[in-house]
Amino acid sequence: MRSLASACGAFAFFLPFLAQAMTISLPLTLNGRQLGNVPVSLSGMDVEAVSLESLKPVIGSRVSDHVWQAVAKADSDLVSLTALAEQGVEISFDPASLSLNASIQNSAQGKTNVNFGGGYRPFTPSESGTFSWLNNFNLSHDESWQDDDASRSTSLDWLTQINLGGADGLNLTAANYFGVSNEEGKFRRGEITAFMDWPNLPLRLMRAMSKWKRQAICRRVV
Numbered sequence: 001m002r003s004l005a006s007a008c009g010a011f012a013f014f015l016p017f018l019a020q021a022m023t024i025s026l027p028l029t030l031n032g033r034q035l036g037n038v039p040v041s042l043s044g045m046d047v048e049a050v051s052l053e054s055l056k057p058v059i060g061s062r063v064s065d066h067v068w069q070a071v072a073k074a075d076s077d078l079v080s081l082t083a084l085a086e087q088g089v090e091i092s093f094d095p096a097s098l099s100l101n102a103s104i105q106n107s108a109q110g111k112t113n114v115n116f117g118g119g120y121r122p123f124t125p126s127e128s129g130t131f132s133w134l135n136n137f138n139l140s141h142d143e144s145w146q147d148d149d150a151s152r153s154t155s156l157d158w159l160t161q162i163n164l165g166g167a168d169g170l171n172l173t174a175a176n177y178f179g180v181s182n183e184e185g186k187f188r189r190g191e192i193t194a195f196m197d198w199p200n201l202p203l204r205l206m207r208a209m210s211k212w213k214r215q216a217i218c219r220r221v222v
Contacts, residue, residue: 026093028058028100035059038100040093041078047093047100049078059102061110063089122200130169134161153181171195 025037026047036058039051056068067087071079081091088108092101138157144150155177162172175190195206 026098026100028055028091028102030059030062030102030104034099040100045095047081047091049080050084050091050100051077052079053077055079059089059104061112062104063108064110067108128166130164130166132161132163135159151182153179155179167199168197171197 022042023039024042025039028035028038038054038058040047041049052068052072056063067084067089070087071083073079084091088105090103090105093099094101136157136159138159139155141152141154143152156179158176158178160172160174160176164170164172172192172194174192177188177190179186179188191208193206193208195204197204
């Protein structure tokens with residue numbers, strides 16, 4: 001009984017200190033995303049106020065300037081949650097996770113100006129070489145046996161791309177095929193294409209085989 005009385009006396013001694021408000025930093029979450037830590041005034045298990053100086057850079061331009069002007073105080077950095085809620089910024093305290101959850105009403109959200117009327121910027125290609133040659137060879141060989149009969153075949157595909165003059169120069173593409181089956185060879189020439197691009201215009205001049213044709217292509221210019 002004496003130990004129980006001593007414990008009750010100690011709790012009664014520290015009770016006034018626990019009831020006093022203290023300042024700690026808690027993480028602030030907005031739309032499921034943690035933005036940073038904000039000092040708050042904690043009274044018991046209730047958050048009464050937050051630091052305005054720390055809250056502004058954490059939320060940033062998501063809140064309109066008139067909200068910050070309305071809740072600003074000359075004599076204190078702390079602003080009550082009630083005052084923020086009246087201006088459309090609601091902050092609630094979650095004692096289970098020891099974190100703050102914020103929500104911003106439409107009337108309190110900040111505005112960002114977006115200019116969709118910017119002029120077209122001509123495409124300027126980066127510095128490049130004046131000559132390049134890319135070759136791609138595909139080789140395959142097949143053999144089959146059945147009793148005394150055997151057959152074999154070999155094929156070679158040759159794809160080539162050549163650039164002369166850089167981004168606005170001449171481009172050549174060609175495809176060729178060579179095959180050997182049962183000691184009989186065969187060579188076939190595929191389409192040979194020459195074209196030139198104008199990066200500042202959605203235009204390509206192309207020559208395929210012996211027929212000139214002009215076609216417009218849409219190209220995204222970054």
